[in-house]
Amino acid sequence: MFSADSAMLKTIKDFGAEIDPLVLTRLQSEYFVELGNLWKDFLGSKLPEFNDRRFSAADWHKQTMHAYNVAIYLLNARFLGLLTEAVQAPEKKKQKIRFAVQQMVDAMSPANFLATNPEAQAKIIETGGESLRQGITLMLEDMQKGRISLTDESAFEVGRNVATTEGTVIFENRLFQLIQYKPLTKTVHQTPLLMVPPCINKFYILDLQPENSLVRYAIEQGHTVFLVSWANPDQSLSGVTWDDYIEEGAITAIEAVQAISKQEKINTFGFCVGGTILSTALAVLADRGEHPAASVTLLTTLLDFTDTGVLDVFVDELQVAMREQTIGNGGLLPARDLASTFSALRPNDLVWNYVQSNYLKGQRPPAFDLLYWNSDSTNLPGPMLCWYLRNTYLENSLKVPGKLKVAGHPVDLGKIDAPVFVYGSREDHIVPWQSAYASMGLLNPKKKSRNRFVLGASGHIAGVINPASKNKRSYWLNDKTSADAKSWFDAATECPGSWWPEWAEFLSEHGGKMVKAPTKAGAVGYSEIEPAPGRYVKVRAD
Structure with a gap:
């Protein structure tokens, strides 16, 4: 049994958990039986069979030593998985153990090391050593950047070939710029649309290329679109709080759109954390007796943090208290720390895949707009982040009417008076779709018929950015609101293509x-500052 076995048992012990000795003995016995069978096959010159996309190339299957190396690795991985499931611990603690063990298992794949990767070895021979030289060059470049390159970053430039929808920045403060986009139709709906993206990433995930831009799509449907472009915080913003993001951010943007459009009611849109910020702002305004939203759209947004998916492993009392002590009263969470956290959620796709291709095989990654955006991370102000982690992820207080006070007002999401469109992605590992659905019970509690839920295929980003023009994937509809997500899904109908027309x-x-x-963009007091996408979005954290 490889050294990860003892490391696994130490991990379990460190978490204050244990395994029934009888179960451990049984699993070890089964492990050695299977290991013995592999050894017999090896002596009999019988190649093992396995089906894992990391080892799909012919070299893994045809070369005896590499094939058995993979087979033993997969046996070990399966055994450690069984050990994890046998742990006697509360589910939250068990989830942390499961995550830690999986990180270890993924890191130990033979595909990640030159000495045990036949594809990389063959590449060196084929290129006369050039792939090795190029791999070392790429690794040194990434060491200077402080991160792994996921795409050819030289192929993109914000404002040149991503974030290119024509518009104008007509307002700015220390936290955001407000963009008003140029109409693409002769007539528009009288009620404008304000889009609030997450502040933990750049806004242009909603405006990558013209063919997959949700911003452009909304404009094409005849809407006057405004969008918040958050600042990438530096030390001057290290003391910014959650209250500031609500008051100086979302509420200020709402008031600006009302003033420019001369409309009391506006359609509002929030994506991920942007949806949490928007909902909080609307609840604060509701307590002030103001109801500016003609409608609310929430994409992959958490309001009820009962189930936060895999991110839960990063949030507990110890970790939040540590953040509060270090940056809670001032400071920044660096963008690279945030990026590393999200990469750890999908290490095979966002870490090891690129270690193998970039460094072991010397292949420069191809150009891909979504991965360029993924690498363009932002810093976060410490006080804002700590408030958010404690009051949502850790204590789940946002959903409790009146428990939290923001910008001087108690927050009651049930006071938001507007029809709601809620979207979740079925394979979302950041906002489980069941958690997105939970918003249906918090908004319009006495008028639930005003709420509509749509479930899309794929994950947190790919599910959202699913252009209607490409007609890919599918989505699920059920016009009746059920008490729980499972009941809703059981009665839902699957529809082919993009969910965007449903939102439209x-x-x-x-x-x-x-x-x-x-x-013309803007109005009195809101004159043109600069063309979209503006300079805030171009500030890189690295």
Whole structure:
């Protein structure tokens, strides 16, 4: 049994958990039986069979030593997985153990090391050593960057070939710039749309290329679109709080759109953390007696943090208290720390895959707009982050009416008076779709018929960025609101293609009458500052 066995048992002990000695003995016995069978096959010159995409190349299957190396690795991985499931511990603690063990298992794959990767070895021979030289060059470049390159970053430039939808920055403060986009239709809905993206990433995930831009799609549907472009915090913003993001951020943006459009009601949109910020802001305004939202769209957003998926392994009292002590009263969470956290959620796809291709095989990664965006991370102000982690992920207080006070007002999400469109992605590992669905019970509690839920295929990003023009994947509909997510899904109908037209229909219902499209951006007090996408989004954290 390889050294990970003892490391695994130490991990379990460190977490204060244990395994029934009888179960451990049984699993060890089964392990040695299977290991013995592999040894017999090896002596009989019988190649093992395995089906794992990391080892799909012919070299892994045809060369005896490499084939058995993989077979033993997969046996060890399966055994450690069984050990994890046998742990006697509460589910949250068990989830942390499961995550830690999986990180160890993924890291020990023979595909990750030159000495045990036949594909990389063959590449060296084939290129006369050039792949090795190039791999070392790429590794040194990445060491200077402080991160692994996921794409050819030289192929993209914000404002040149990503974030290119035409518009104008018509307002800015220390936290954000407000972009007003140029209409693409002669007439527009009278009620404008304000989009609030997450502040933990750049906004242009919503505006990558013209063919997959949700921003452009909304404009094409005849909406006057405004968008918040958050600042990438530096030390001057190290003391910014959650209250600031609500008051100086979302509420200020809402008021600016109302003033520019001369409309009391506006359609509002929040994506991921942007949806949490938007919902909090609308609840604060509701307590002030203001109801600016004609509708609310929430994409992959958490309001009920009962189940936070795999991110739960990073949030406990110890970790939050440590953050509070170090940056809670001022400081920044560096972008690279945030990026490393999200990469750890999918290490085979976002770490080891690139270690193998970039460094072991010397292949420069191809250009891919989504991965360029993924590498363009942002810093976060410490006080804001610590408030968010403690009051949402750790204590789940946002969903409790009146428990939290933000910007001087008690927060009651049930006071938000607007029709709601909630979207979740079925394979989302950051916002489990069941948790997105939980918002249906918090919003319009006495008028649940005003809420609509749509479930899309794929994950947190790919599920959202699913252009209607490409007609890919599928989505699920059920017009009846159920008490729980499972009941809703059991009665839902799967529909082919993109969910975007469903959202467009919802937005159109609350867009008001059609009027002549504005010929100029801004209004009195909101003059043109610079062309979109603005300079805030171009500030890189590295």
